[in-house]
Amino acid sequence: xxxxxxxxxxxxxxxxxxxxxxxxxxxxxxxxxxxxxxxxxxxxxxxxxxxxxxxxxxxxxxxxxxxxxxxxxxxxxxxxxxxxxxxxxxxxxxxxxxxxxxxxxxxxxxxxxxxxxxxxxxxxxxxxxxxxxxxxxxxxxxxxxxxxxxxxxxxxxxxxxxxxxxxxxxxxxxxxxxxxxxxxxxxxxxxxxx
Numbered sequence: 097x098x099x100x101x102x103x104x105x106x107x108x109x110x111x112x113x114x115x116x117x118x119x120x121x122x123x124x125x126x127x128x129x130x131x132x133x134x135x136x137x138x139x140x141x142x143x144x145x146x147x148x149x150x151x152x153x154x155x156x157x158x159x160x161x162x163x164x165x166x167x168x169x170x171x172x173x174x175x176x177x178x179x180x181x182x183x184x185x186x187x188x189x190x191x192x193x194x195x196x197x198x199x200x201x202x203x204x205x206x207x208x209x210x211x212x213x214x215x216x217x218x219x220x221x222x223x224x225x226x227x228x229x230x231x232x233x234x235x236x237x238x239x240x241x242x243x244x245x246x247x248x249x250x251x252x253x254x255x256x257x258x259x260x261x262x263x264x265x266x267x268x269x270x271x272x273x274x275x276x277x278x279x280x281x282x283x284x285x286x287x288x289x290x
Contacts, residue, residue, distance in 0.1 A: 117201045132216045145213045152206030157253030159198030161264035162191040169262045180270025
């Protein structure tokens with residue numbers, strides 16, 4: 097009975113995360129393309145591109161830290177009421193979903209969006225640099241640069257995440273706690289009406 101319940105929960109998670117991935121990819125792709133099409137400055141376009149790459153690296157770091165973190169140190173920090181530790185315990189207990197969301201959903205979406213942005217920047221550069229082979233060479237160079245920064249950044253992130261998993265998850269837990277605190281009144285009003 098317990099195994100069937102677990103399997104159903106995992107199947108629901110797979111379906112839910114697939115749907116969310118589709119929705120988030122559309123949203124982020126639309127936002128990125130809209131801003132890139134509206135922005136004339138190549139410097140700002142590159143800044144947006146590398147911000148998206150950076151987000152992918154950070155989410156990959158968080159997902160790896162959640163998978164590498166041990167529950168014991170997080171429980172002891174939560175018992176000592178260390179800010180963010182309670183959320184950290186939740187993240188470590190749900191490491192499979194956290195790693196899936198951070199590494200796969202956010203990481204892959206940032207990869208797809210950064211590829212689209214790179215293509216749009218190449219188009220802008222080709223328009224400003226009239227040359228027969230410009231699109232070919234600029235496209236290869238920009239793709240290689242984005243790939244190198246992404247892979248190098250994720251390699252660095254994995255080292256940080258594995259060696260400092262407790263600290264990373266504690267920091268993420270603190271951030272989630274701070275982001276949640278302005279909305280605590282919603283939960284209180286739901287409890288009082290429910």
